[in-house]
Amino acid sequence: MKTIIITGGNTGLGFACAIDICKTQKNWHVIIACRNELKAQWAVEKVISEAGNTNIGFQKLDLSSFQSVHEFVATFLSAEHPPLHGIVCNAGVSLGDEVTTTTDGIETTFQVNCLGHFLLVNLLLPHFQKASRILFVSSELHRNDGPIKSFRPDFKSAKDMAYPEKPLSPIKNSGSKRYSATKLCLLFYTYKLARQLSLEDTKSITVNAFNPGLMPDTALGGLNKMFLTKLFLKYILPIFTKGAVSNPSISGSVLAELLTNDKYQNITGKYFDRHKIILSSKESYDKIKWLDLWHVSEAIVGLNQTK
Numbered sequence: 001m002k003t004i005i006i007t008g009g010n011t012g013l014g015f016a017c018a019i020d021i022c023k024t025q026k027n028w029h030v031i032i033a034c035r036n037e038l039k040a041q042w043a044v045e046k047v048i049s050e051a052g053n054t055n056i057g058f059q060k061l062d063l064s065s066f067q068s069v070h071e072f073v074a075t076f077l078s079a080e081h082p083p084l085h086g087i088v089c090n091a092g093v094s095l096g097d098e099v100t101t102t103t104d105g106i107e108t109t110f111q112v113n114c115l116g117h118f119l120l121v122n123l124l125l126p127h128f129q130k131a132s133r134i135l136f137v138s139s140e141l142h143r144n145d146g147p148i149k150s151f152r153p154d155f156k157s158a159k160d161m162a163y164p165e166k167p168l169s170p171i172k173n174s175g176s177k178r179y180s181a182t183k184l185c186l187l188f189y190t191y192k193l194a195r196q197l198s199l200e201d202t203k204s205i206t207v208n209a210f211n212p213g214l215m216p217d218t219a220l221g222g223l224n225k226m227f228l229t230k231l232f233l234k235y236i237l238p239i240f241t242k243g244a245v246s247n248p249s250i251s252g253s254v255l256a257e258l259l260t261n262d263k264y265q266n267i268t269g270k271y272f273d274r275h276k277i278i279l280s281s282k283e284s285y286d287k288i289k290w291l292d293l294w295h296v297s298e299a300i301v302g303l304n305q306t307k
Contacts, residue, residue, distance in 0.1 A: 001027050001028065001029055001055075001082030001083070002025075002027075002028045002029065002082055002083060002084075002085035002086070002129075003028070003029045003030075003031060003081045003082045003083065003084045003085060003086075004021060004028060004029070004030050004031070004085060004086045004087070004088070004259060005031045005033055005076075005084070005086070005087040005088070005124075006018050006030060006031070006032055006033065006087075006088045006090060007033045007034065007061060007063065007087075007088065007089055007090050007091035007117065007120070008033075008034055008090045008091025008092065009030070009031075009032035009033065009034060009040075009043065009088075009090065010032055010034045010036065010039045010040045010042070010043040010058075011039065011043070012215070012248045013090055013137065013212050013215070013248045013251055013252050013255065014032070014088065014090040014091070014252075015032075015043055015046075015047075015248065015252070016248040016249050016251070016252025016253065016255075017088060017090070017252040017253075017255045017256045017259075018030050018032060018043070018047050018056065018252075019046075019047050019050055019051055019252070020252055020253045020255075020256035020257075021256045021259065021260060022047050022048075022051035022053040022055065022056055023050075023051045023052075023053070024256065024260065025260055026053055026055070027055070028055060028082075028085075028260070029055045029056070029057070029081060029082050030047075030055065030056045030057075031056075031057055031058070031059050031076070031081070032044060032056065032057070032058045032059075033058075033059055033060075033061040033072065033091070034058070034060075034061060034091065035060060035061060035062040035063075035064075035068075037058070037060060040058035040060075041058060043058075044056050044057065044058050059072060059075060059076060060072070061091075061120075063091055063111065063112045063113075063116025063117065063120075064102045064103075064104075064108060064111055064112050064116065065102065065103060065104065065116075066104050066115075066116075066119060066301055066302070069116055069119045069120050069123070070119075070123070072120070073120065073123040073124060076124075077127065083129040084124065084127050084128050084129060084132065085128070085129050085131070085132045085133070086128075086132055086133040086134070086135070086259050087120075087121065087124065087133075087134055087135070088135045088137065088255065088259065089117040089120070089121065089134070089135065089136045089137060089186070090137045090255075091112070091113075091116075091117075092112060092113040092137070092179075092182070093108065093109055093112045093113065093179075094109065094175065094176070094179040095108060095109055095175050095178075095179075096170065096175045097170035097171055097172060097173065097174045097175040098170045098175075099164055099166045099167075099170075099174075105163075106162050106163070106300065107161065107162060107163065107164055107178070109175070109178045109179055109182055110161045110162055110178070110181075110182055110185070111162075113179070113182035113183075113185075113186070114161075114182050114185045114186060114189070114297070115162070115297055115300060115301055117136070117186075117189075118189060118297045118301060119301040119303070121134060121189075121193070122301075122303055125205075128203065128205050129203070130203045130204060130205075131203070131204050131205070131206075131265055132203065132205045132206075133205070133206050133207075133208070133258070133259050133264070134193070134205065134206065134207045134208075135207075135208055135209070135210050135255065135258060135259065136186040136187075136189060136190050136207075136208075136209045136210070137186070137209075137210050137212060137255075138183045138184075138186045138187050138190070138209040138210065138211055138271070138280075139180070139183040139211055139212075140211050140213075140214070140244065140273070141153070141179070141180040141183050142180060142181075142183040142184040142186075142187055142280065142281060142284065143280075143281045144184075144281065144283060145281075146180075150173040150176050150177075151173075151176045151177065151179070151180045152177065152180065153177055153180035153181035153183070153184045154177050154181065155181045155184055155185070155283070155289065157292055157296075158185075158292050158293040158295075158296035158297065159296055161178075161181060161182075161185065161293075162296065162300055164178075184281070184283065184284060185293055186209060187209050187271065187280050187281075187284040188284065188289055188290045188293045188294070189293070189294070189297075190207055190208060190209040190269065190271070191269055191284070191285065191290060192290040192291070192293075192294050193207045194206070194207040194208070194268045194269030195269060197268070198268060198269070204265075204266070205268075206264070206265070206266070206267060206268035207268055207269065208258065208264075208267065208268060208269070208270050208271070208272060209270070209271045209272065209280070210254075210255055210258065210271075210272045211271065211272065211273045211274070212246060212248075212251035212252075212254075212255065212274070213244060213245055213246030213250075213251055213273070213274060214244050214245045214246065215245070215246055215247055215248060215251065246274065250274075251274060254272075254274045254275055257275075258272060271284075
């Protein structure tokens with residue numbers, strides 16, 4: 001038996017991934033981690049019904065709260081789960097242009113999409129078994145020369161991500177750009193952690209990033225909130241960006257395979273566009289930005305800065 005944690009596994013990509021694992025890996029245990037208990041319970045029952053597998057459960061996790069992340073880990077470690085062999089850092093939010101902060105005083109999008117996962121993975125790191133797999137769900141929106149100009153990230157520094165200046169009035173598309181910048185940050189985490197583990201770890205834990213493709217039928221980082229935008233993404237954009245558009249079922253199945261298939265066992269520090277390994281943006285390989293994000297993240301979440 002193996003345990004896999006999927007954040008945001010109650011809907012969309014994470015839900016599809018959970019179903020696929022439960023269908024194909026009958027003796028694996030899946031934990032859906034999300035903040036809404038009712039939605040999670042529905043997801044668990046739906047997976048059991050569709051997969052015919054009861055090896056799935058829910059545990060509450062609010063990534064906008066560092067305390068909740070600590071409580072999640074404490075509860076997980078105190079439970080009698082099978083050994084931990086993987087995690088999918090999938091949950092995320094995309095908000096409007098107004099800057100909002102969490103109870104921890106951090107910009108909300110950055111804390112939920114990045115810092116919450118950063119803390120969760122680092123707290124669980126000593127408890128992963130040999131050949132475990134860590135996957136961060138990123139996006140092609142991380143590219144600062146991408147086709148959708150309103151979503152091009154503008155990463156200045158980790159501190160700017162955590163504590164952005166609040167303008168007198170919201171700046172158009174700033175929420176979209178913050179979302180894309182978090183997807184870039186997840187690549188920074190991926191490459192930094194993969195290198196760190198390859199140098200220090202004896203468990204052969206792999207760390208990779210995953211692009212599920214643009215999915216107009218999901219929240220898609222808020223892209224589908226406007227009807228005309230959704231139509232553009234679903235019917236027009238695919239004409240100009242071959243293969244860019246997907247759906248939760250297809251991409252969720254690929255994500256599950258990256259977790260379970262033996263052929264991916266020794267691949268680490270890569271960016272997967274569905275099944276294919278591709279190069280991410282030039283910016284994403286900037287080691288100075290990796291370290292800036294990593295050390296600022298450690299300081300904010302309260303981890304010892306020993307790396």
